[in-house]
Amino acid sequence: MRFAILSLLLTRLVLAEPGLLLGKDMPGKSFSGPLPRETAYQRQLATRLRADVTHLAVKIGERNSVRAFAKLNAARDWIRLQLTLAGYRVRSHDFVAAGKTFSNLECEIPGQTSRVLVVGAHYDSAENCPAANDNGSGVASLLALARYFKTLKERPKCTIRLVAFANEEPPHFWHESMGSLQYARMAKKRGDEMVGMLSLETMGYYSEAPGSQKFPPPLGLAYPDKGNYIVFVGDLKSGPLVQRCVGAFRKHASFPSEGGALPGEVEGVGWSDHWSFWQVGVPAVMVTDTAPMRYPHYHRPSDLPDKLDFGRLARVVDGLGQAIWDLSR
DSSP, rough: OOOHHHHHHHHHHTTTTTBBBBBGGOOOOOOOOSOOOOOOHHHHHHHHHHHHIIIIIIIIIOOOOTHHHHHHHHHHHHHHHHHHHHOOEEEEEEEEEEEEEEEEEEEEEHHHHHHEEEEEOOOOOOOTTIIIIIIHHHHHHHHHHHHHTTOOOOOSSSSEEEEEEEOTTTTTTTTTTTTTHHHHHHHHHOEEEEEEEEESSOOOOOOOOOOOOSSSSTTGSOSSSSSOOOOEOOGGHHHHHHHHHHHHHHHOOOOOOEEEEETTTTTTTOTTTHHHTTTTTTOEEEEEEEEEGTTTTTTSSSOOOGSSSSHHHHHHHHHHHHHHHHHHH
């Protein structure tokens, strides 16, 4: 009885929050039913995503400042090489924490105005974890988007900036040494006109099993319990950006999607690099498969490429590329 009363009070508290946006408040309609046959581009993209995730998770493996600093740097150097081969001039934002030097890497598609849309993913791993999904999938998606944007002839109105962040995982998470926090503060200080940020975080796991998707109560009442969709989530101030992201994605992608703008204190809402941009007043959204709320191998040695669905991830990245291009215009 006590749990039921507590759950009811929590439900009323959350659902009464001004600015709250749930699935029903998103524009367009989430795709449902059997997925259409994949395109030739999506098949090619799935192969490249698998290769990039495998390089990070298997060839490099665990990569962090605690147990695998040399491999963290190896991942950094490999990402720099991939962006350079894609035709970008890569800039390094270096910072020092606990006596070690870390690097965020940035490159961009210049826009017609001074406004900047940031798209980022962290390349470090949790301890004792090869990190195929968290966050090899996000980094591979970032690289895929970088390659896609180079194929487009039109110049965006808003500069699209792609950033690979160090130090998202513990012990740096939500601390001064978090790479994205260092970057967001630096960019704000130098006067970058950042209009929004998308964090690509743990994007490769999907399931059709009933009950495979969990959310903290009472949010489970508002979303499907099959973990077969991609999620766009932000805090209350980022609500308009969440809606724009979902609307643009649904316009281009035949893939299930959900969105929400929730209090930042709700479990999971601020669990990635988008949190850092909230700290400097920039609307920011996480694009995710919801990590431990769906993925049974989260932060475990079993987070390996064979657990991911690269065909579905390719569909997400394909739609996301077109959606981001729309957002930049």
